[in-house]
Amino acid sequence: MGQVDIAEFLKRGLCVLVGTRDASLMPHCVTGSAVVLAGPGRGVVFLPSFESAPALANLLANGGIAVLVEEPTTHRGIQLKGEAAAMREATLEELRVVAEFVARTKAELSAIGFAPTVLERMNFTPCTAVEFTFDRVFEQTPGPGAGRPVEVRA
Amino acid sequence: MKLSDFMHCFQGVTPAGIATCDADGTPNMAMLSQVYYLDEKHVALSCQFFNKTRRNVDQNPFASVRLWDPVTLQPCLLQLRFLRAETSGPVFDEMSSRIDAIARATGMTGVFKLISADVYEVLSLTVLQGALEPAPATLLPWNPEPRQAGREELRGLQVLSDRLCRARTLEALYAELLASMASLFGASHALLMLHEEDCGKLIAIDSRGYDRVGAGAEVKVGEGLVGTVAQTRRPLRLSGMAAMRRYTRAVRESAQKRGMALGAEIPLPGLSDAQSQLALPLVAHDRLIGVLALESRDPLAFEEWHEAYLALLANQAALAIAMLSDREDEDDDARVEPQPAPLPSRRRLFTWFAGDESVFVDGEYLIRNVPARILWKLLREHAQGRREFSNRELRMDEGLGLPPVKDNLESRLILLRKRLQERCPDVRLVSVKRGRFVLERDSEIALEEKP
Numbered sequence: 004m005g006q007v008d009i010a011e012f013l014k015r016g017l018c019v020l021v022g023t024r025d026a027s028l029m030p031h032c033v034t035g036s037a038v039v040l041a042g043p044g045r046g047v048v049f050l051p052s053f054e055s056a057p058a059l060a061n062l063l064a065n066g067g068i069a070v071l072v073e074e075p076t077t078h079r080g081i082q083l084k085g086e087a088a089a090m091r092e093a094t095l096e097e098l099r100v101v102a103e104f105v106a107r108t109k110a111e112l113s114a115i116g117f118a119p120t121v122l123e124r125m126n127f128t129p130c131t132a133v134e135f136t137f138d139r140v141f142e143q144t145p146g147p148g149a150g151r152p153v154e155v156r157a
Numbered sequence: 158m159k160l161s162d163f164m165h166c167f168q169g170v171t172p173a174g175i176a177t178c179d180a181d182g183t184p185n186m187a188m189l190s191q192v193y194y195l196d197e198k199h200v201a202l203s204c205q206f207f208n209k210t211r212r213n214v215d216q217n218p219f220a221s222v223r224l225w226d227p228v229t230l231q232p233c234l235l236q237l238r239f240l241r242a243e244t245s246g247p248v249f250d251e252m253s254s255r256i257d258a259i260a261r262a263t264g265m266t267g268v269f270k271l272i273s274a275d276v277y278e279v280l281s282l283t284v285l286q287g288a289l290e291p292a293p294a295t296l297l298p299w300n301p302e303p304r305q306a307g308r309e310e311l312r313g314l315q316v317l318s319d320r321l322c323r324a325r326t327l328e329a330l331y332a333e334l335l336a337s338m339a340s341l342f343g344a345s346h347a348l349l350m351l352h353e354e355d356c357g358k359l360i361a362i363d364s365r366g367y368d369r370v371g372a373g374a375e376v377k378v379g380e381g382l383v384g385t386v387a388q389t390r391r392p393l394r395l396s397g398m399a400a401m402r403r404y405t406r407a408v409r410e411s412a413q414k415r416g417m418a419l420g421a422e423i424p425l426p427g428l429s430d431a432q433s434q435l436a437l438p439l440v441a442h443d444r445l446i447g448v449l450a451l452e453s454r455d456p457l458a459f460e461e462w463h464e465a466y467l468a469l470l471a472n473q474a475a476l477a478i479a480m481l482s483d484r485e486d487e488d489d490d491a492r493v494e495p496q497p498a499p500l501p502s503r504r505r506l507f508t509w510f511a512g513d514e515s516v517f518v519d520g521e522y523l524i525r526n527v528p529a530r531i532l533w534k535l536l537r538e539h540a541q542g543r544r545e546f547s548n549r550e551l552r553m554d555e556g557l558g559l560p561p562v563k564d565n566l567e568s569r570l571i572l573l574r575k576r577l578q579e580r581c582p583d584v585r586l587v588s589v590k591r592g593r594f595v596l597e598r599d600s601e602i603a604l605e606e607k608p
Contacts, residue, residue, distance in 0.1 A: 020174040020176075020186050020188075020223065021186070022176035022177075022178075022184035022185060022186040022221070023176070023184055024176075024178040024182060024184045028178050028180075028182060028217045028219065029219045029221075029236065030176035030177050030178040030184055030185075030219055030220060031176060031221045031236075032174050032175065032176035032186065032221040032222065032223045032234065033223075034174075034223070034232065034288075051288075052287075053285065053286070053288055054285050054287070054288065065182065067178075067182055067183055067184050068184065069176070069183075069184040069185050069186045070186070071174070071186035071187070071188070073188055075403075076403065077403070077406075077407060078172075078188065078403060078404055078406075078407035079407065080188065082185070082186055082187075084184075084185075112230075115399065115400070115403070116399065117230065121228075121229060121230055122230075123290070124229075124230070124289040124290040124291075124292065125230060125288070125289060126287060126288055126289060126290065141209075142411075143186075143187065144410070144411050145188060145190070145404060145407050145408050145411065146206070146407060146408035146409075146410070146411025146412050147206055147408075147411060147412055149187070149206060149208055149209075149411070150187075150208045150209040
């Protein structure tokens with residue numbers, strides 16, 4: 004089994020995608036503005052308001068959450084799976100962290116050829132903070148190893 | 158709003174995200190390199206590794222796919238229902254050809270392989286409003302009035318058709334075809350390769366837009382983009398190649414970590430920084446004539462309609478090449494007197510290597526196989542005082558090894574001319590009449606033979 008240092012990985016420029024599902028097991032995919040660790044097996048993912056309503060409704064109803072973070076220039080990625088614990092407005096301090104995360108994301112997208120005029124238009128805030136716990140982490144880099152569990156390295 | 162309004166999202170320039178959910182209700186996220194548009198109600202996803210996404214939709218058929226417009230990054234969301242996994246048929250073949258071409262180009266053959274084309278019904282399409290700030294007026298794309306754009310394309314087709322019909326020689330036809338790709342259709346980099354049936358290869362005959370013509374370059378049928386198109390006889394379009402290279406590199410590294418043996422990464426031919434390629438088979442009378450390959454640095458240079466539209470042109474070009482190749486030589490007894498040769502100012506040494514039937518000039522490779530045999534015959538007879546030659550006599554010469562039918566003689570002579578032009582411009586084969594040419598030289602010619 005491979006190993007991953009999640010805190011280190013989250014310092015990179017990353018794109019965030021979040022999967023939830025409703026009562027009829029219909030999945031739903033939204034983008035995330037940022038992800039941060041809040042302790043061992045605990046994280047906070049920020050969902051931009053323009054599209055978060057269905058995801059928040061799903062999380063309120065059943066809590067199941069999958070958070071994928073991927074580095075666009077290398078496609079290196081991991082997925083955290085667990086349960087949503089709480090939803091609330093992002094604090095001012097969190098919004099500062101989100102802004103830094105988004106700046107790194109945009110720098111990555113710029114490195115693969117997107118123009119500043121295009122990136123400037125992307126909205127990541129305002130956003131809702133979703134606190135979640137995770138007990139499974141998976142390799143998500145495309146290829147034969149995608150989807151295999153990885154061990155979390157502190 | 159129609160699915161086809163978002164065709165840019167299906168070019169593979171930006172990856173897509175997919176959410177699925179297993180029977181126990183646990184969601185799963187994954188990235189996709191490309192979503193394939195099938196029709197207004199259906200898309201297909203490539204299953205290359207039997208992964209969690211596929212296992213989930215086998216349990217629970219619903220999926221949620223997020224796509225981004227590669228120009229504006231406007232996201233849209235497709236809610237899907239898995240219908241079936243196809244392992245044969247036109248959709249599978251089309252996707253498989255594309256993936257095989259990518260795999261061959263990146264040394265991923267055998268690893269990067271289509272297991273199935275997974276067909277999904279599109280339940281809903283949502284453009285995610287609010288994801289982007291309003292565009293400044295300067296960023297709004299220019300959108301020509303569709304009827305007018307259609308007329309311009311039809312006009313381009315008519316102009317090229319006219320040019321092909323008027324071409325009296327194969328050389329003129331090749332030149333018109335390649336020049337028209339740039340002037341009429343904006344494809345600034347174009348390469349024409351002809352099929353050599355006897356050796357299972359394609360040989361470059363002429364090109365436009367590259368630093369060098371590359372005449373004589375060879376590709377095996379089945380190798381790379383051009384070879385795949387020759388093998389399948391179907392057009393193949395690759396867009397967003399930078400994204401594709403990043404994706405395959407990630408797969409490659411993942412495969413290597415798992416101890417899989419991979420071939421050397423073969424650089425894609427032509428532009429080192431090509432962002433899109435379109436290769437079209439030239440087929441006439443059920444016979445593969447060659448492949449026309451177009452490249453661009455624009456990741457969205459070739460769209461789906463180009464494939465269909467330029468395939469029409471390719472068909473017409475193939476028929477014109479076949480007809481001109483099959484025309485009987487029209488040489489007669491009325492010989493045209495060539496100009497006297499200029500005085501030799503330098504010396505060129507031609508060497509015939511009998512072992513691999515190749516000709517070198519001043520120690521550098523010039524040409525091999527049939528065109529080399531033709532050149533050697535011309536040079537030897539020229540040394541004995543002859544200057545004028547006919548296609549007919551070449552066809553009659555059994556020692557040259559031309560096939561009795563469909564000998565491609567005219568194209569082989571064009572290739573020979575191009576190679577001489579590139580490597581030894583002071584020796585030329587100049588047409589003086591249909592089916593007749595003279596060997597002109599500005600230098601003294603020395604010949605030697607080696608085993």
